[in-house]
Amino acid sequence: MMQRLGSFKGLATSVKKIVTQTPPTLDPFEAYQLWADTYDNTGDNALLFAEFSAVRPLIGSSLRNGKSILDAGCGTGRYSDLLQRSQPRTHVAIDFAPKMIEKLRSKILPESSIFPEIARLEQLPLKDETFDFVLCTLVLGHVVELNRAVAELSRVLLSGGTMIISCFHPYGTLLGWDRSFRLHNASKRNSWVSAKYYRHLHSDYFSAFQTAHLKVVKMLEPVIGEPIKPFYDRAGRLDLYERFKGYPLLLVFLILKQ
Ligand SMILES: C[S@@+](CC[C@H](N)C(=O)[O-])C[C@H]1O[C@@H](n2cnc3c(N)ncnc32)[C@H](O)[C@@H]1O
Numbered sequence: 001m002m003q004r005l006g007s008f009k010g011l012a013t014s015v016k017k018i019v020t021q022t023p024p025t026l027d028p029f030e031a032y033q034l035w036a037d038t039y040d041n042t043g044d045n046a047l048l049f050a051e052f053s054a055v056r057p058l059i060g061s062s063l064r065n066g067k068s069i070l071d072a073g074c075g076t077g078r079y080s081d082l083l084q085r086s087q088p089r090t091h092v093a094i095d096f097a098p099k100m101i102e103k104l105r106s107k108i109l110p111e112s113s114i115f116p117e118i119a120r121l122e123q124l125p126l127k128d129e130t131f132d133f134v135l136c137t138l139v140l141g142h143v144v145e146l147n148r149a150v151a152e153l154s155r156v157l158l159s160g161g162t163m164i165i166s167c168f169h170p171y172g173t174l175l176g177w178d179r180s181f182r183l184h185n186a187s188k189r190n191s192w193v194s195a196k197y198y199r200h201l202h203s204d205y206f207s208a209f210q211t212a213h214l215k216v217v218k219m220l221e222p223v224i225g226e227p228i229k230p231f232y233d234r235a236g237r238l239d240l241y242e243r244f245k246g247y248p249l250l251l252v253f254l255i256l257k258q
Pocket residue numbers: 008028029032072073074075076077078079094095096097100119120121122136137138139142143
């Protein structure tokens with residue numbers, strides 16, 4: 001029996017369910033192509049709430065106005081508005097899923113300075129040392145070649161530049177929490193699918209950062225705790241809250257390129 005606690009799309013909605021079947025696991029590209037249509041209908045999502053609560057202050061304290069920004073694995077642009085508020089000189093948003101990029105493009109306002117591009121993290125079509133600031137949220141766990149992706153992110157970051165990375169906590173994968181979502185127009189009970197996710201340990205991240213001349217200046221591990229208790233309450237699953245209280249959900253890194 002698997003408990004769908006770590007779903008991207010709705011810790012609260014997913015905690016309502018104790019599923020008896022493991023949802024089929026799709027390659028991340030295929031999964032996000034399917035997910036793009038409904039990705040923004042996040043609803044009452046504890047995981048994204050916890051992630052945003054940790055990442056937003058880091059962006060606030062480290063991103064100055066007028067900088068060049070890369071949002072790597074941008075999805076439909078969950079961070080676009082916040083990043084745009086800093087009036088960036090350049091704001092490139094890349095994702096390998098064309099449908100995610102299409103969705104982002106459909107939301108861009110004429111006055112915005114976002115350039116969405118289809119690209120893979122592992123092979124960025126971008127010049128060395130281009131950006132002051134790189135954001136990469138909830139992506140690296142889907143990437144099998146962690147070292148290569150981190151090296152690419154570092155390559156395009158200027159020396160002295162800042163990077164913020166968030167990812168699902170490796171403990172979640174040990175507990176069998178999956179990265180699942182419900183297919184848009186499927187009404188069948190087993191219409192959940194999950195996106196393939198790789199368990200990168202803390203040491204894997206630190207080793208990749210060190211090789212890429214990246215220095216971690218802050219690491220956060222947001223846990224299941226009071227701020228997200230209301231999500232469990234609304235889902236009628238305070239039992240799960242009590243059981244998993246204190247378990248880490250996320251790893252968040254604030255990084256400087258040396
Ligand atoms: C969970 S979503 C996160 C989107 C956005 N960063 C956010 O925080 O809402 C993960 C995104 O990473 C993208 N992605 C996964 N692997 C990728 C890769 N190797 N290269 C580029 N994008 C990738 C997916 O298409 C998806 O849009």
